[in-house]
Amino acid sequence: xxxxxxxxxxxxxxxxxxxxxxxxxxxxxxxxxxxxxxxxxxxxxxxxxxxxxxxxxxxxxxxxxxxxxxxxxxxxxxxxxxxxxxxxxxxxxxxxxxxxxxxxxxxxxxxxxxxxxxxxxxxxxxxxxxxxxxxxxxxxxxxxxxxxxxxxxxxxxxxxxxxxxxxxxxxxxxxxxxxxxxxxxxxxxxxxxxxxxxxxxxxxxxxxxxxxxxxxxxxxxxxxxxxxxxxxxxxxxxxxxxxxxxxxxxxxxxxxxxxxxxxxxxxxxxxxxxxxxxxxxxxxxxxxxxxxxxxxxxxxxxxxxxxxxxxxxxxxxxxxxxxxxxxxxxxxxxxxxxxxxxxxxxxxxxxxxxxxxxxxxxxxxxxxxxxxxxxxxxxxx
Numbered sequence: 439x440x441x442x443x444x445x446x447x448x449x450x451x452x453x454x455x456x457x458x459x460x461x462x463x464x465x466x467x468x469x470x471x472x473x474x475x476x477x478x479x480x481x482x483x484x485x486x487x488x489x490x491x492x493x494x495x496x497x498x499x500x501x502x503x504x505x506x507x508x509x510x511x512x513x514x515x516x517x518x519x520x521x522x523x524x525x526x527x528x529x530x531x532x533x534x535x536x537x538x539x540x541x542x543x544x545x546x547x548x549x550x551x552x553x554x555x556x557x558x559x560x561x562x563x564x565x566x567x568x569x570x571x572x573x574x575x576x577x578x579x580x581x582x583x584x585x586x587x588x589x590x591x592x593x594x595x596x597x598x599x600x601x602x603x604x605x606x607x608x609x610x611x612x613x614x615x616x617x618x619x620x621x622x623x624x625x626x627x628x629x630x631x632x633x634x635x636x637x638x639x640x641x642x643x644x645x646x647x648x649x650x651x652x653x654x655x656x657x658x659x660x661x662x663x664x665x666x667x668x669x670x671x672x673x674x675x676x677x678x679x680x681x682x683x684x685x686x687x688x689x690x691x692x693x694x695x696x697x698x699x700x701x702x703x704x705x706x707x708x709x710x711x712x713x714x715x716x717x718x719x720x721x722x723x724x725x726x727x728x729x730x731x732x733x734x735x736x737x738x739x740x741x742x743x744x745x746x747x748x749x750x751x752x753x754x755x756x757x758x759x760x761x762x763x764x765x766x767x768x769x770x771x772x773x774x775x776x777x778x779x780x781x782x783x784x785x786x787x788x789x790x791x792x793x794x795x796x797x798x799x800x801x802x803x804x805x806x807x808x809x810x811x812x813x814x815x816x817x818x819x
Contacts, residue, residue: 441645444602444691447572447583450497451611451681453673456573460492462608463510463527466569471499472527475518475540478504480532480575482542483618489513489531501525503543509706509713510535510589515542515553522547522568529564529571533627534579534713537678538587539683541604544568556599557591558788563603572606575615577666577680578627578714580634580687582609588703596703596788605691611684613677621667624679625762627712628663631683632656633721634759637696638689640728640735641795649735654740658682660743664761697800700792701812704783721813725752731798767810769819778811 450458463469472493481504490500503521506514522528530540546553549564556563572582581587585605591597619627632655638644639652659682665675684794688697701720705711729736729748736748745754759766783789783806793800 439646441647443647444585444804445605446688447606447609449583449611449684451677452676453612453614455610455612456615457488457492459529459571459573459610460496460498462571462610462629463493463498463529464496466527466607469498469526469569471501471525472529472544473501473503473518473522473525474529474531475503475536475543476531477507477536479507480504485531489529506535508535508710510539512553512589512591515539515546515589517649518543519553525568527569527571529573531573531575531776533574533576534581534712537574537581538589540572541581541606542587542589542599543571544570545603553589553599556590556601557597559600562597563601565603567603567638570606571608571610573610573612573615574680574683576619576623577616577626577676577683578630580631580683580690582606583687585685586689586691594707595786596706598788605635605746608780609684611680613673613680616676616680617671617673621670623712623714624670625663625667625764626712626718627683628659628666628679628762629759629764630714631679631686632659632663633681633698633717634686634690634695635659636694636739637698638686640733640739641693643693643795644735648689648692649738651685652693653738655682655685655689656739658685660758663758667762671790678751694795695792696796697728697808698794700784700789703789703792704780704786705768705812706776707783707786708779709769711769711772715764717810718759719766719768719815722752722755722759722766724808725755727804727808728796728798733797735797765819766777767816767818770817772813773817775813777806777810777813778785780813781805784809
């Protein structure tokens with residue numbers, strides 16, 4: 439057995455740790471200007487004004503990029519990159535979209551190159567990116583500890599940029615920032631975190647160095663997500679899910695994902711859909727097929743969840759989704775599309791790594807069967 443693990447950023451956890459951003463920024467050498475990347479909704483909540491005041495008091499001139507919402511698009515990344523030019527530090531605050539935009543902008547601003555130069559790892563990233571502090575406000579993507587960054591490129595294609603150069607220098611985990619996340623988003627994001635952990639410890643790339651984080655992430659999320667959804671003010675449950683999401687991010691940074699994410703990225707290539715919901719739907723649709731591989735890693739995952747056998751996994755996942763109130767439906771924007779359209783997206787080159795890492799070989803008949811199962815869901819959201 440041999441493996442290597444990627445570096446893990448410094449991580450600080452605790453309610454109220456958002457108030458430490460400015461003092462942490464000041465500890466970096468020669469930081470005079472900082473760009474804060476935060477979506478428009480968060481910025482309007484007063485969070486941006488508070489952080490700007492803290493930075494100014496610490497002697498750091500603050501700038502803000504907040505002209506985006508939803509999934510990150512090419513124009514958003516380019517605008518953030520332009521805003522980051524001339525700064526010394528990029529601070530990402532928000533969900534995975536904000537963090538991915540911030541991390542990519544920190545690289546492109548340093549190199550002076552367009553983001554498309556680095557899409558799909560065609561060219562190496564700059565070795566001297568701007569320094570980065572990441573502060574997640576949702577518990578799902580694990581982007582704060584991951585070297586993978588997703589954005590929508592030309593022709594609405596989901597593209598990714600990968601490399602250790604995009605990783606944060608410091609991560610601040612403040613569960614208080616997640617308290618305002620609505621129940622349905624808490625559920626969708628939490629399922630994304632759970633699936634990150636599950637796929638990382640059961641796919642072809644799984645190794646002992648990452649299972650440590652993946653297994654603990656599964657325990658944390660599965661044990662606390664229902665409480666976080668049903669009692670939004672439960673700070674302990676929120677904190678456990680947030681920490682689980684972070685650990686799951688470490689796991690996928692080392693081992694990647696698998697078929698559920700192949701499906702979710704393919705869905706996003708057809709029409710707008712929340713990534714967490716798409717991944718949950720893809721996971722539930724593919725899990726019974728996946729566990730036929732019957733590997734030791736699948737048995738270990740079942741044991742982590744205190745299940746008697748691998749065969750109990752699909753029912754466990756469906757029950758968790760039920761308890762968290764996840765509706766099995768697609769947005770109405772999927773009405774024009776067929777299973778064949780989804781299958782074509784699942785075969786797309788940008789989704790190839792997730793297919794290849796899946797522990798069970800995926801053939802054309804499997805792709806069409808899974809696509810048919812997902813696209814048979816009602817289009818009512």
